[in-house]
Amino acid sequence: MRQMIFLSAILLFHQITNAQIPLTTAPxxxxxxxxxxxxxxxxxxxxxxxxxxxxxxxxxxxxxxxxxxxxxxxxxxxxxxxxxxxxxxxxxxxxxxxxxxxxxxxxxxxxxxxxxxxxxxxxxxxxxxxxxxxxxxxxxxxxxxxxxxxxxxxxxxxxxxxxxxxxxxxxxxxxxxxxxxxxxxxxxxxDYTRDQIASFRKELRSSKGFIWESWNQAAQWCVQNNTNLDEALLWTDSATSINFGGNGVFTPWVTKAMVLEKSGRSQEAEAVMKKALPLGTVIQVHQYGRQLLAQKKPQEAFTIFKANYDKYPNQFTTLVGLTRGYSALGDYKKALKYATQALPLAPDSLNKTSVEAMLQKLKDGKDVNE
Structure with a gap:
């Protein structure tokens, strides 16, 4: 009996040592x-x-x-x-x-x-x-x-x-x-555009779509790339809705206005911005004015800078806004007036240097926005 067990053990060992065991080795x-x-x-x-x-x-x-x-x-x-x-x-x-x-x-x-x-x-x-x-x-x-x-x-x-x-x-x-x-x-x-839009659609259906910022980001991307504007407008509807918390926030309303403007619906865009402006901070409204300048809309930009100044008079930001607004309209004399008032209110050396550069341009008869 012991001999049979011993022989069986030898046979089993022989089978194991001859089997191909898939251990990891170098290629x-x-x-x-x-x-x-x-x-x-x-x-x-x-x-x-x-x-x-x-x-x-x-x-x-x-x-x-x-x-x-x-x-x-x-x-x-x-x-x-x-x-x-x-x-x-x-x-x-x-x-x-x-x-x-x-x-x-x-x-x-x-x-x-x-x-x-x-x-x-x-x-x-x-x-x-x-x-x-x-x-x-x-x-x-x-x-x-x-x-x-x-x-x-x-x-x-x-x-x-x-x-x-x-x-x-x-x-x-x-x-x-x-x-x-x-x-x-x-x-x-x-096809980056196709892939990006497909990614937005997928992610907006996930937990990422429960905040207004996500809907706004997707719509802004479409505006910046001038594509998918019809769907982007629907995304701004979600971004500005009470469901996602953007109804009382300036930024998503601006995005909606931008989509409408890109779609050739300027009057609707203006109506949206009238609703949005009271929601904006002094900085947000100022930045919107600068966006309009970048879009070569000097009269519209001036209207925004003036409204911001009327609401927040004699502040550094609104004074600089009027400087840019008047300069864009070619009225360098009035622009120089507000730049001079802004200079002593500059909050730091960087902004002071920026206003000094504006003053020099205006004295030279040049647009500060160029």
């Missing part, structure tokens, strides 16, 4: 695992890949180690596979929103990324299958997109393959695979 071949990511507009672009090294194989990478076109990998179901655009497992590129690759639409999602290399033109392949190992199970029927790009010769050697984000812009970026003395670039574009 095979010394190929470094890497992740690079960047936000383009509101789209997160993430690339997970493994980094092979040149390791003394200069001149033998492109066209040899990385074969041209499609080849039989000799394993798995694929008989005609492109390069896996890295080492070991799939290179995976993920987009949180829809994008354009070299001008071609690609939906949000995770993609296996492959390259069919050629010296003059490379074919980039985004596969719907991002979970298979390497290129051994590549199937062209799973392609989501193919685009062609020109490889670029580098002036210095890149030992370890890497992906770089270059030429960043508000809604686009160039991704460049670099290895040895070759780069393969491709442009990613996002």
């Amino acid at each position: 095979s071949g010394g190929n470094k695992k890497a992740t690079v990511a960047e936000q383009v507009g509101l789209t997160d672009v993430t690339i997970n890949y493994s980094r092979p090294g040149v390791k003394g194989r200069e001149g033998k990478i492109w066209g040899q180690l990385v074969p041209a076109g499609f080849t039989d990998p000799g394993f798995g179901s694929s008989k005609s596979a492109p390069w896996r655009a890295g080492a070991n497992e799939n290179t995976i590129i993920t987009f949180s929103n829809d994008v354009k690759i070299e001008g071609h639409h690609l939906p949000a999602g995770a993609y296996g990324f492959f390259i069919a290399y050629a010296p003059d033109e490379c074919t980039l392949i985004f596969s719907k299958n991002s979970s298979s190992w390497g290129h051994y199970y590549y199937n062209e029927k799973e392609d989501a997109l193919r685009v062609k790009v020109k490889p670029v010769i580098l002036d210095k050697n890149v030992e370890w393959l890497k992906y770089e984000f270059i030429n960043q812009a508000a809604g686009s970026v160039t991704v460049e695979l670099q290895w040895e003395k070759l780069a393969i670039p491709f442009i990613i574009e996002t």
Whole structure:
């Protein structure tokens, strides 16, 4: 009996030691695992890949180690596979929103990324299958997109393959695979306006939409970018409603007036501002006057500065407001009068220097708002 137990134990130990236990080790071949990511507009672009090294194989990478076109990998179901655009497992590129690759639409999602290399033109392949190992199970029927790009010769050697984000812009970026003395670039574009509005719609339905500030922020963004104005007006209705607490606040009413003005409804905008002005502080009303100046509306700005002065006479801010208002109308004599009164009331050295500069401009016959 003891002998049988002993033999069973030996057999069990032999089975355990010969089993493949999936413990964590360094990647095979010394190929470094890497992740690079960047936000383009509101789209997160993430690339997970493994980094092979040149390791003394200069001149033998492109066209040899990385074969041209499609080849039989000799394993798995694929008989005609492109390069896996890295080492070991799939290179995976993920987009949180829809994008354009070299001008071609690609939906949000995770993609296996492959390259069919050629010296003059490379074919980039985004596969719907991002979970298979390497290129051994590549199937062209799973392609989501193919685009062609020109490889670029580098002036210095890149030992370890890497992906770089270059030429960043508000809604686009160039991704460049670099290895040895070759780069393969491709442009990613996002529809920032579409993504931003979609994000606002989603967030305004969450707990973030329970305060007037959120509705106001979304509407202000639309005004600043001159887009989605009809919906922005509805957002200002929420921002100025009693439900979200903005009905007695100056800022959301100003935003509503700005949306109406942008929509060509100037009379309605004026009516809204008449309602809003009594709610504003001296600084808020002054800043609104400056906004009107920036919009090249000097008469409207002067009316605001004058109303602010009448409510808060002989204060530094309102005196400066009248200085700007009269100057914008070309009445430098009256502007000089109020700037002179404002100077001794300047609350700090920065404001004092600013008024002194205004005084000098007015003496020189120049508009202080220029």
